[in-house]
Amino acid sequence: MKWKPDNNSDLVPKVEVFMDKYAMRLDFGQAAANGKIPARIYLCVPDQHKSYVAGNFEVAFEDAGAAARLPANAEGLLMKNGIIAT
Numbered sequence: 001m002k003w004k005p006d007n008n009s010d011l012v013p014k015v016e017v018f019m020d021k022y023a024m025r026l027d028f029g030q031a032a033a034n035g036k037i038p039a040r041i042y043l044c045v046p047d048q049h050k051s052y053v054a055g056n057f058e059v060a061f062e063d064a065g066a067a068a069r070l071p072a073n074a075e076g077l078l079m080k081n082g083i084i085a086t
Contacts (some may be wrong), residue, residue, distance in 0.1 A: 021046040028059070036060050 029038040
């Protein structure tokens with residue numbers, strides 16, 4: 001995806017970096033026969049708008065055998081304040 005704002009500087013997104021007080025959850029399913037892995041994401045950041053993103057997506061690898069090399073316990077990840085826990 002590419003995006004370029006018009007010359008109006010109000011359209012340029014502002015950037016904030018959060019090193020703590022955020023929550024992210026990534027869930028990975030089992031690899032399908034086509035090598036793609038179904039996944040879900042939830043990310044919530046502590047900005048003034050309480051911004052979040054949530055949704056489903058598929059992970060596809062350029063190397064067709066890469067999915068088979070993932071560890072068996074890679075089905076769920078929870079990251080809170082920069083610490084990964086299963």
